[in-house]
Amino acid sequence: MRRAVLAVIGTVAGTALMVGAKLGTPRPDDPAAATATDDGPVSSAPPGPAPASAPPAAATASAGPPAPGQSPGRPAPAPPPTTPPAAGGLRNGTFTGNGAPARHYEVVTVTITVSGGRITVANGSCGNASGESRAICADAMPHLQQETLAKQNAKIATVSGATYTSDAYVSSLQSALDRAKA
Amino acid sequence: MRRVEQVMGTAVSLHLADPLPQPHLARLADEVFAWLHEVDRRFSTYKEDSEVNRVHRGELDPAAGSADLRKVLDACAELWRTTDGYFDAYATGRLDPSGYVKGWSVQVASDRLVAAGAGNHCLNAGGDVRVRGRPAAGEEWRVGIRHPWEALAVCWVISGTDLAVATSGTYERGYHVIDPYRGEPATVLRSVTVVGPDLGLADAYATAALAMGRAGLDWLAALDGYESGVVTEDGEAYRSPGLPVAR
Numbered sequence: 001m002r003r004a005v006l007a008v009i010g011t012v013a014g015t016a017l018m019v020g021a022k023l024g025t026p027r028p029d030d031p032a033a034a035t036a037t038d039d040g041p042v043s044s045a046p047p048g049p050a051p052a053s054a055p056p057a058a059a060t061a062s063a064g065p066p067a068p069g070q071s072p073g074r075p076a077p078a079p080p081p082t083t084p085p086a087a088g089g090l091r092n093g094t095f096t097g098n099g100a101p102a103r104h105y106e107v108v109t110v111t112i113t114v115s116g117g118r119i120t121v122a123n124g125s126c127g128n129a130s131g132e133s134r135a136i137c138a139d140a141m142p143h144l145q146q147e148t149l150a151k152q153n154a155k156i157a158t159v160s161g162a163t164y165t166s167d168a169y170v171s172s173l174q175s176a177l178d179r180a181k182a
Numbered sequence: 183m184r185r186v187e188q189v190m191g192t193a194v195s196l197h198l199a200d201p202l203p204q205p206h207l208a209r210l211a212d213e214v215f216a217w218l219h220e221v222d223r224r225f226s227t228y229k230e231d232s233e234v235n236r237v238h239r240g241e242l243d244p245a246a247g248s249a250d251l252r253k254v255l256d257a258c259a260e261l262w263r264t265t266d267g268y269f270d271a272y273a274t275g276r277l278d279p280s281g282y283v284k285g286w287s288v289q290v291a292s293d294r295l296v297a298a299g300a301g302n303h304c305l306n307a308g309g310d311v312r313v314r315g316r317p318a319a320g321e322e323w324r325v326g327i328r329h330p331w332e333a334l335a336v337c338w339v340i341s342g343t344d345l346a347v348a349t350s351g352t353y354e355r356g357y358h359v360i361d362p363y364r365g366e367p368a369t370v371l372r373s374v375t376v377v378g379p380d381l382g383l384a385d386a387y388a389t390a391a392l393a394m395g396r397a398g399l400d401w402l403a404a405l406d407g408y409e410s411g412v413v414t415e416d417g418e419a420y421r422s423p424g425l426p427v428a429r
Contacts, residue, residue, distance in 0.1 A: 161328030162351030169193035
């Protein structure tokens with residue numbers, strides 16, 4: 001992997017959940033930021049004097065659209081007191097918390113990527129959590145967003161799709177493209 | 183220069199966009215297809231004498247196999263771990279690394295083109311795509327994601343200058359991806375597309391998520407460095423916020 005793994009930090013599940021819950025806020029729509037795992041400033045980071053130690057508040061699990069079957073809007077649990085980050089803000093790099101058994105949440109592991117002093121990517125795992133713990137944990141994790149299935153006939157160079165057989169290629173969109181541009 | 187050849191049981195389309203002399207481009211294309219045919223000979227489960235079949239029959243010790251064979255088997259073992267066992271080169275009951283090999287071989291071919299000075303190209307092996315550079319000055323490669331019910335339409339258009347785009351789906355060859363935990367075909371997701379830097383991984387991640395069913399949505403959302411778009415059998419569409427959808 002191309003991530004720079006600089007350190008492993010210990011954490012507790014509560015903190016980890018907050019990191020996950022806040023994902024919807026700091027993770028911008030700009031695809032550049034979502035892949036900005038290298039060291040260095042992120043040009044797409046929101047401007048302004050946001051504190052480098054944490055993304056803005058509004059940390060509820062409803063930050064992103066909920067997946068079906070999950071109750072939206074469940075607030076993330078408040079984090080227990082933890083050691084604040086160094087005064088200089090967050091160091092650039094990718095950090096993985098040790099899976100932490102804590103209170104009701106069983107083992108939760110979260111990996112965050114810090115770039116330009118901000119959390120740009122946060123991934124989590126709910127470990128062996130089950131039942132309500134699992135539901136709370138899952139709500140705090142990043143989701144895919146649902147949208148309407150589109151049907152487009154756009155200008156494209158090529159097509160990605162399920163593998164066609166040599167025979168099926170003949171009637172495929174890719175085949176039409178290849179013939180049109182040959 | 184464009185060329186289409188039948189390899190690995192599918193059609194492979196190559197577009198070299200660099201303004202190099204025609205004989206030079208033809209030689210590069212020859213090398214790409216020679217490599218893909220070689221991979222097919224060595225890794226296909228359909229070729230009696232492939233390295234994979236010799237390992238399967240116990241005639242070849244993987245440790246004594248070629249560097250490529252070891253690389254592929256190591257990658258499959260690593261993917262088995264990183265996908266919680268859902269990418270399983272033994273899911274069908276025998277060694278079959280096809281879910282990684284096609285994407286990997288296309289990635290290798292693309293890397294070689296870059297090294298050979300042809301950094302602007304599009305290589306599509308049966309729906310697994312690696313694009314690099316630009317099709318023309320000022321343009322990005324636009325990769326359509328096939329609509330899972332409409333063969334001649336697309337449901338997303340991805341654009342960029344350095345993308346691996348892999349799609350696993352049930353609409354071409356039926357329910358062919360096995361959920362290794364249940365030992366039965368995965369039927370909940372109709373199409374999974376994964377976009378990222380490495381086509382071998384993207385291909386394997388797409389297959390793994392398809393095998394996971396609905397749980398694959400959360401698994402994909404948590405992937406680092408790889409974006410995704412999913413269509414369920416029910417016709418629901420999901421995508422990660424960072425999917426580079428063309429405007």
